Every structure is written in C-alpha cells, then in structure tokens.
Amino acid sequence: xxxxxxxxxxxxxxxxxxxxxxxxxxxxxxxxxxxxxxxxxxxxxxxxxxxxxxxxxxxxxxxxxxxxxxxxxxxxxxxxxxxxxxxxxxxxxxxxxxxxxxxxxxxxxxxxxxxxxxxxxxxxxxxxxxxxxxxxxxxxxxxxxxxxxxxxxxxxxxxxxxxxxxxxxxxxxxxxxxxxxxxxxxxxxxxxxxxxxx
Amino acid sequence: xxxxxxxxxxxxxxxxxxxxxxxxxxxxxxxxxxxxxxxxxxxxxxxxxxxxxxxxxxxxxxxxxxxxxxxxxxxxxxxxxxxxxxxxxxxxxxxxxxxxxxxxxxxxxxxxxxxxxxxxxxxxxxxxxxxxxxxxxxxxxxxxxxxxxxxxxxxxxxxxxxxxx
Numbered sequence: 001x002x003x004x005x006x007x008x009x010x011x012x013x014x015x016x017x018x019x020x021x022x023x024x025x026x027x028x029x030x031x032x033x034x035x036x037x038x039x040x041x042x043x044x045x046x047x048x049x050x051x052x053x054x055x056x057x058x059x060x061x062x063x064x065x066x067x068x069x070x071x072x073x074x075x076x077x078x079x080x081x082x083x084x085x086x087x088x089x090x091x092x093x094x095x096x097x098x099x100x101x102x103x104x105x106x107x108x109x110x111x112x113x114x115x116x117x118x119x120x121x122x123x124x125x126x127x128x129x130x131x132x133x134x135x136x137x138x139x140x141x142x143x144x145x146x147x148x149x150x151x152x153x154x155x156x157x158x159x160x161x162x163x164x165x166x167x168x169x170x171x172x173x174x175x176x177x178x179x180x181x182x183x184x185x186x187x188x189x190x191x192x193x194x195x196x197x198x
Numbered sequence: 199x200x201x202x203x204x205x206x207x208x209x210x211x212x213x214x215x216x217x218x219x220x221x222x223x224x225x226x227x228x229x230x231x232x233x234x235x236x237x238x239x240x241x242x243x244x245x246x247x248x249x250x251x252x253x254x255x256x257x258x259x260x261x262x263x264x265x266x267x268x269x270x271x272x273x274x275x276x277x278x279x280x281x282x283x284x285x286x287x288x289x290x291x292x293x294x295x296x297x298x299x300x301x302x303x304x305x306x307x308x309x310x311x312x313x314x315x316x317x318x319x320x321x322x323x324x325x326x327x328x329x330x331x332x333x334x335x336x337x338x339x340x341x342x343x344x345x346x347x348x349x350x351x352x353x354x355x356x357x358x359x360x361x362x363x
Contacts, residue, residue: 127268151271153272155268156294159251161252
C-alpha cells in the first residue's frame with residue numbers, strides 16, 4: 001500500500017517571516033532614533049524667549065562699548081557705570097513684543113529705583129527713528145536713558161539680530177545675562193536679586 | 199623603433215600642451231584673486247560669506263532684513279577703517295552673533311570634509327581616467343600588427359613574393 005505523504009512544509013515561508021520581522025523592527029528603531037535625536041536637538045536649541053536666559057558668546061566677557069547720544073541730548077557711556085548693575089534693552093517702537101514688554105520695563109525701573117543698589121535701565125534704539133521712539137516714550141512712559149544707535153554699531157557688537165533683547169551687565173562691566181524676547185519685571189528683578197547674592 | 203613607442207612619443211605634445219594650459223589658467227586665476235580690490239568689492243565678498251541671522255538660506259549681501267542692514271553697515275565701516283582682513287571681519291561677525299553665520303564650511307572637524315571630499319573625488323576621477331586610458335592603450339597596442347602579421351599580409355597581397363623583382 002502506497003504511503004501517503006504529507007507535503008513537506010515550505011522551508012522558505014518561515015525564513016521570510018522571520019527575516020521580515022527584524023527588518024521592520026530595525027526600520028522602526030531607526031526612525032525612532034532619528035526622531036529622538038531631532039527632539040533632543042530642537043529641545044536643546046539655544047534660542048529661547050521669555051525669562052529664560054539665552055546663550056551668547058559674550059557671556060562672562062567685558063561688555064562691548066556703548067557710548068552715544070541719548071534722546072534727551074546727553075551722552076551715555078557704559079564704561080562710566082562701573083560699580084552699578086546695568087540692564088541694556090534693545091528696542092524698536094514698531095515691534096509688537098517690544099511694545100508688549102514696555103509696561104514691564106516701566107514697572108522694573110520703578111522697582112529698581114526704590115532699591116539702594118538698584119539696576120540702571122538703558123534702552124538702545126534698534127533699527128528705528130529716534131523721533132518714533134521719542135513719541136512712543138512720551139505716550140507710554142519711561143524716563144530712563146534711550147541711546148541712539150544710528151549705524152547699528154551697538155547691535156552689531158552685541159550680536160543683536162531681533163528685538164527685544166535684554167542684557168545684564170554686572171558692576172565689573174561683564175555680561176552676565178542675556179535674554180531674547182519679552183521679559184517680565186518680576187523675572188528680571190528675581191534674576192538680579194539672584195546675581196547680587198552670588 | 200616600435201609602433202607603440204612611436205605612438206607614445208606622438209602623444210607627448212598634447213599632454214605637454216594640456217599641462218601648460220592648466221598651469222597658465224591657474225596662474226591667471228591666482229593673480230586675479232590677489233589683485234587689490236575696491237572697498238565695495240570687499241564688502242560684497244564679505245557679506246556674501248555671512249548668513250542673514252534671521253532669514254532662511256539668504257546671505258547678508260542678499261537680505262534686506264534690518265539685522266543684515268546693520269551687519270552690512272558695520273562691514274563697510276570695518277573695511278573703511280582698513281585694520282582687519284576679510285577673514286578677520288568674517289571671524290568677528292561670527293564671534294559677535296550667536297550660532298554659526300558662516301556660509302562656507304570651516305577648515306576643521308566634520309566641516310573640513312566639504313573641502314577634502316571634492317579633492318578626493320577629483321583624485322579618484324583622475325585615477326579612474328588614467329586606468330581607463332591605460333587599458334585602452336593596452337588594448338589598442340595588442341591590435342597593432344606584428345612583423346609576422348605584416349609578412350602574412352604581404353604574402354597574401356603578392357603571392358609571387360620576391361621573384362617578381
């Protein structure tokens with residue numbers, strides 16, 4: 001009697017399935033790795049806004065020279081402010097974040113004026129007409145010095161690409177903090193308090 | 199003198215002419231680059247090497263953004279002052295601004311590959327061409343009729359051989 005043999009299983013079927021699985025797994029792993037790296041790179045980006053400090057090549061270095069005419073006709077010279085904390089704010093009257101930030105700066109200047117060693121706030125005009133800035137200050141308040149930067153030299157030396165940007169200079173004339181974007185009076189005051197206590 | 203050797207001597211003038219043209223063109227190019235340039239030319243060259251800090255893929259030379267205007271104005275000032283070379287001005291801008299504003303790759307690390315790879319590719323291409331030319335020459339050499347071939351052809355063309363003379 002003839003023996004009935006069952007058809008032998010196709011050996012390639014299992015091989016194909018077992019080979020496909022690792023390929024899919026590796027592809028998924030690779031995609032996840034790429035996404036993970038992208039996330040880390042983007043999350044670690046230096047360009048931050050708000051009250052977070054931003055990286056700058058000038059950190060802990062001597063602050064670049066700021067000496068020039070102000071809107072009220074006097075001359076401001078940063079080097080003569082040694083011994084004081086100075087906050088430099090690059091400003092443009094048509095920039096929305098600058099306009100939104102202005103009431104916070106007014107508040108900050110008032111807070112600092114009540115302190116014994118309060119910081120001195122100084123605005124630097126960024127790519128704007130002095131007359132426009134004067135009109136803005138007349139309307140919105142603010143009695144601190146506003147330095148005219150006609151040729152953009154101060155912005156160039158500080159590497160300011162967009163406004164508002166705020167820089168804190170310590171009593172030794174070194175750059176200690178750099179902010180990109182809007183700041184708040186509370187955030188800036190708290191940072192200064194922290195720096196003074198170091 | 200063998201035919202192959204004669205052929206190789208015939209190629210010499212063309213190689214020499216090609217080498218001469220290359221040397222002359224390189225010399226002209228280098229001397230033109232070393233010529234003194236006007237201040238405007240320097241400003242254009244420098245600002246073309248720097249990326250606009252707030253744009254995508256635009257150089258300071260092409261961009262109309264305020265920050266690019268400021269960089270251009272200050273490059274003009276630095277060029278007019280005449281104390282810094284082009285490279286030093288580019289370096290200064292790169293130092294002032296956060297991030298890498300250089301449009302050209304650096305000379306060290308991973309970026310150096312951008313300078314090295316084209317050279318390697320050119321060398322590889324020249325090597326490949328030399329290899330192919332040599333093979334062609336070898337192949338064409340094997341097709342050159344030998345003395346034996348010539349004798350056979352001569353015998354076929356003149357069956358009578360030297361008896362006629």
